[in-house]
Amino acid sequence: MIRTRALRKTFRTRDKGLFGPRTVKTAVDGLDLEIPPGRVTGLLGLNGAGKTSTIKILATLLHPTSGTVTLDGLDVVEHARDARRRINLIAGGERMVYGKLTGAENLRYFGHLYDVPNPVLRPRIGELLELVGLTDAADTPVERYSRGMTQRLSIARGLINDPAYLLLDEPTLGLDAPIARDLRRVVASLAAEGRGVLLTSHYLTEVEELCEHVYVISGGRHLAAGSPAELKAATGSHRSVRVTVTNPSPRLESAVADFAGRLGVAAQLEATGEGALLVTVRHPEDVAGPLAGAIVAAGGSIGGLEVTEASLEDAVLALTDSAPAPARPRSAVAA
Template identity: 70%
Template sequence: MIETESLRKEFRTGGTNLIARIGRVGRSRRAGVAGRPADAGHAATKTAVDGLTLAIPPGRVTGLLGLNGAGKTTTIKILATLLRQTSGTVRVDGLDPLEEPNAVRRRINLIAGGERMVYARMTGRENLWYFGQLYDVPRGVLTGRIDELLALVGLTGAADTLVERYSRGMAQRLSIARGLINDPAYLLLDEPTLGLDAPIARDLRRVVARLAREGKGVLLTSHYLTEVEELCEHVYVIGDGRHLTEGSPAELTARTGCHRRVRVTVAGHSPGVESAVAAFAGRLGTAATVALAENGDMTVSMSHPDEIAGPLTMAIVDAGGTLAGLTVAEPSLEDAILALNDEAGLVTA
C-alpha cells in the first residue's frame, strides 16, 4: 500500500525577491561595499501539510477531503513525486520515493482535473504511445494496451483525431487512459471530474470503481461529495494540513452528530402555526427556522436525529396550518465536513 507517516510540507513565503537581491548585491559591489548574496530578507514559512499519516491500500478507493487550502493537492503531489516533503516518510509498497523515485513512478500515476495532461496537437493514440514510451512500456505490450485503454474510456472512434478537436470530456477521458498507460498499482486522482458534464462524470466514476474492483489502489480528492459517497469506502478529512478524522462516509456523518433536516411549506403565514412550531421545537430541545416566501407561504426547517416529519406536520395541521410541501433530507458528507471544520475552529467560507 501507499503509507505516509507524520508527513509535513512547508513552503517558504515572503523574503526579498531574488532579482532585487541580485541587483542590490551588484550595486553594493560597484560601490566597493561587501554585498550579502545570501540575504533572504524576512522570510517566513507556510505549513501546507502538517503531520499526516495515511494509508491507501490496493483494491479500494480512498478519499482525501477538506476545504480549499486544506492541503489535499500538496499531499497528492508529494505522493506523485512532484514535491519533496519537508519531513516525515512516504512508502509505496515499501519503496521510498526519495531514494527510489523511478521505481515508485512505475507503480503510480496522477490524473488532475482542470489541468492539461495530454498534448493537443497529437492524436489520442499518439499521446498514449508517447507516454507509454516515457514509462518504458515494451512496444509489444504497448500497442495492445493502447487499444484496450481507448476502448475502456470510449475513445476508439476518436483514436486518430487530434486532441485539439476533442471536447473537454473527451480530453479528460484520454487523461484517464494516459494515467493507466503504465498499468499503475496506484492511481492518484485530484478532482478528476472537475467541470465535466454529468453523463461524462458518471462514466468516469464507473471506470474508477471498476479499477478498484480489479485491485488498483485509488486516492481521490473531489469537491463533488456525492461522488465521494458513491466511490469511497474510507475517507480522510483534513484541515489546515492536519488530520481531523477518518472513516467511511456514513461513519463520519454519524460521528459528527449531523441530523436529517425536515422542511415543511405552509400555505400562508399564521402566527398560531409559528407559535406551535416553536413549542414543538422547544419540547425536542432543538431550534426551528421559519422563513417567509414572496408569495406569503411560510417555510419551517428543523433538524433532529429522530423521525420528526410526521409529528411536526401534525402539530402544524392541529394549529390550523395547510401543508403545501414536505421534504426530508438525510445528513450528508458535506454537513459532516463543515461540522468537523467548525469543531476544529477552521474557516469554512
C-alpha cells in the same frame, strides 16, 4: 497500501515581492493517511488545505520535509523510480497529453516512457481507448478533442503503466455532467479491479458516490476521517424537514416547540410574508410524518413539505469552520 506517517512539507516564500522577507509556509503538517488497494479514498478540504501538495508528495513530484511515505512497504523517497512504476497521477484542468499527437500516439509515447514492452503495449493501448470510449478517436490529433475527450485520454494515460495506485486530483473539474458521470464509472471500475485510488474533488456528491473512506484536512492537518455517513453523523449533519403552514394558529409555535423538545432538537419558525409560516426541524431520522401530524393537531394546514438529506458538504463545512486557524508563516531565519 500507500501509508504516510507524520508527513510534513514546508516551503520558503517571499510575501512582499522579490526583496521581501523570506518566510516558511507549512503546506502539509503531520498527516497520517492510508490508501489501501481496492478502494476509493477521498481527501477533502477547502482551497489551500494541502491536498495537491500531499498528492504530489505521494506521486514523488515533491520531497517531504519530514515524515515517511511507503508504498507496499517501499519508501517512495529512497526508491522513487520503483515507486513510480506502481503509481500514476491524473490532474483535472492540467494538460497531461500532447495536442499534436493522436490519442493512440500519446499512449504509445507514455508507454515507452514507462518501458512497457511493445508486445504488452500494443494491446493495452486498444484496451484503454475502449475503456474510456475513445476507440473511434484513436487516430485523431488531440488538439481536435473536446475537453471531455482530453480528460478521458488523460485517464487512459494514467493507466498505461498498469499502476497499482492511481492519484486523482480534481479529475472531473470543468467537465459536463454526462462526461463526469462516465469518468466516475471508470474510477469505480478501477477500484473494483483492485487498484487503490486517492481522489480529491470539490464536487462532494461525487465523493459520496465513490469513496468508502474520506480524510478531511485543513491547513495541512488532519481533522477527521471515516465514511461519508460517519462524518455526517459525527458532525450532527442531519436531514432537514421543512413544512409550509398556510394558516398558522396561535397554538402552532408551542406545539412545534413541544414536538422538537421531545426529540431533543431545535425547531426554526420563519414567516414568509404571505401569511404562511415555514417550520424547519433537523433530525437524523425521518420525522416528516410526525411533524406534520403535530402541526395539523395544532390547527395548522400543510401547504407543502420538503425533506432534504444531510450532505457531506454540510459535514466538511462544519469540520473546517471549527478547525483551529493554521499557524502563521514564520521567519526563514528562525527556521
